[in-house]
Amino acid sequence: MAADVRSIPTWVRVGLGLPRHLYAHGLGLLLGSRFLQLSHTGRRSGRRYDTVLEVVHRDPASGEWVVVAGLGPRADWYRNVCAGGPVAVTVGRRRYQVDVRDLGVDEAVWVLGEYERRHRLATPVIRRVLSALVGWRYRGSPADRRRLAGALPLVGLRPQPGPVESGRC
DSSP states (O other): OOOOGGGSOHHHHHHHHHHHHHHHTTOGGGGTTSEEEEEEEOTTTOOEEEEEEEEEEEOTTTOOEEEEOTTGGGOHHHHHHHHOSOOEEEETTEEEEEEEEEOOHHHHHHHHHHHHHHTGGGHHHHHHHHHHHHTSOOOOOHHHHHHHHHHSOEEEEEEOSSOOOSOOO
16 A cells, blocks of 8 residues: 555655646746646546656557556545546646556556666665655565555556547546
8 A cells, every 4th residue: 555645755755746846837848758747637626636747658659658646546636537537648848638547467567667677777766765655665576566566556648639538447
């Protein structure tokens, strides 16, 4: 199970919050395609919310971005996109309507492994952050990746030319 947001160390919360401030000031372009801003509708309030998420994988063939629900399946943005309603992403200055899907465990394990391989130099920091998010020591083993994929849903966001379907997760 994912950690409660209050139990996440301050340095992790501050670091993860920096991209949000860049998007809020119209500077999302500085982040390239490493982060995206997810625009979703509140399942109860009907209000529009924006959440900035790190892209852990990009499929060039389909254009799909994969992000992680770092606070687990109880994250508000995750619950909102699962409930339906329009979902869009902004990457840099480009905005896309998207379709949403949960990745299966095997695909999620593969994505997590590829993410760690692409960011070898940052692996110690990545593992510390993931450990803080899930509340147990993540070491990057195949068993740990499988356990992580069960605790933190990985979500695919695929650009769509038309309206977004609802009730996706």
